[in-house]
Amino acid sequence: MLFEGLPDHLQVPVRQWVGDVGQQFDMVEEVCLRLRLPSKVLSSGNPLRALMQVESEDKMLFIEVVDAALAIVFRADPSEFGFGALMRSRLDDVLTVGGSAYTITPDGDGLCLRVEETLRRTLDEAVQAAEALQKDAGAHLREAFVAAYGIKPDPSVAYSQAVKAVEAVANPVFLPKAPEPTLGGVRSTLDQGRNKYVMAVSDREGAPAGIDAAVELINLLWHGQRDRHAGGPTSAPVSQEAAETAVHAAALLVHWVSKGYVRKK
Structure with a gap:
């Protein structure tokens, strides 16, 4: 208790x-x-x-x-x-x-x-991996965590920082030449080029697995930020539950990308 x-x-x-x-x-x-x-x-x-x-x-x-x-x-x-x-x-x-x-x-x-220890370890590992690749990513992820789980939570800030954390590691990897890279651009690149990338784990046949899981997780994070633009028919404040989900998803994605677990064939 x-x-x-x-x-x-x-x-x-x-x-x-x-x-x-x-x-x-x-x-x-x-x-x-x-x-x-x-x-x-x-x-x-x-x-x-x-x-x-x-x-x-x-x-x-x-x-x-x-x-x-x-x-x-x-x-x-x-x-x-x-x-x-x-x-x-x-x-x-x-x-x-x-x-x-x-x-x-x-x-x-x-x-x-105080959060479940597995989440805290996942966050710490993601921050360490991210900072080895892109220091800003670790800072964004820590800010997302505190905004979601601080004594005065701010769900909107938590979600926004979670997105920025993933962008900080994913943009240089998947959109190195884009003048204005975003998570939406990463999503499109991976979605349209699923046959060009693989995961570090194997599929049921022992071959490198496809990136469907990574793409769907990015889709979830991207589409779930309902306060990104105001005035639309689906615009809405970010709930506490959505913010916490975004932080969990971002920690996993940041870890995967930083460690090269989502990579070109």
Whole structure:
């Protein structure tokens, strides 16, 4: 069972974490401004203690405090070592052991929903493969993940970044000379040239498999972005479910293309 918000058993260790971070980083004023906290926090005799004790009917408020603190810590100390890394690791341990529904984002600069471990590994592997080929692809994929699973999800941004992640790796491979390459162009190229490409896996006869699965996955991602253009008869906001599906699909496509699993014969 995962716990949303800040349940009683996590109150003390999480609030103490914020206090310890606040003693090392100048963060209280920025957190208060970001979250529009009441002026009594900053005007108190001990603003850090007042921030640690902030309470509200909004069960997510202190989670937002932690999210903002992580962003400040990462900006001040983004290295994989040092105090910032130590504090991120400590918080991650607390949230994991305490069964929190939240965990630290892949970049370490905020909180996101805890997702099934297989998806997280798939995302990490896709990012690593993408960055070896095209660094922007990894950044887009991480942004898509955070927009889909962050504490304040933005489905439209998640879907858009998922598409950009696939474009970043697929355009140079399949549309190297196109002046304005897009995922739609990749889709058309692969769809019309199915006999020119193969997958890394074998079909039932032991020959290299066709690329139907890759084409259909790209079709799904391309056609599913219903807010790409406004005013059309099928235009619609991107749902949370659609955004999460897009991130899953993009991670798989980015991994396949980056590793050369979809290639010319």
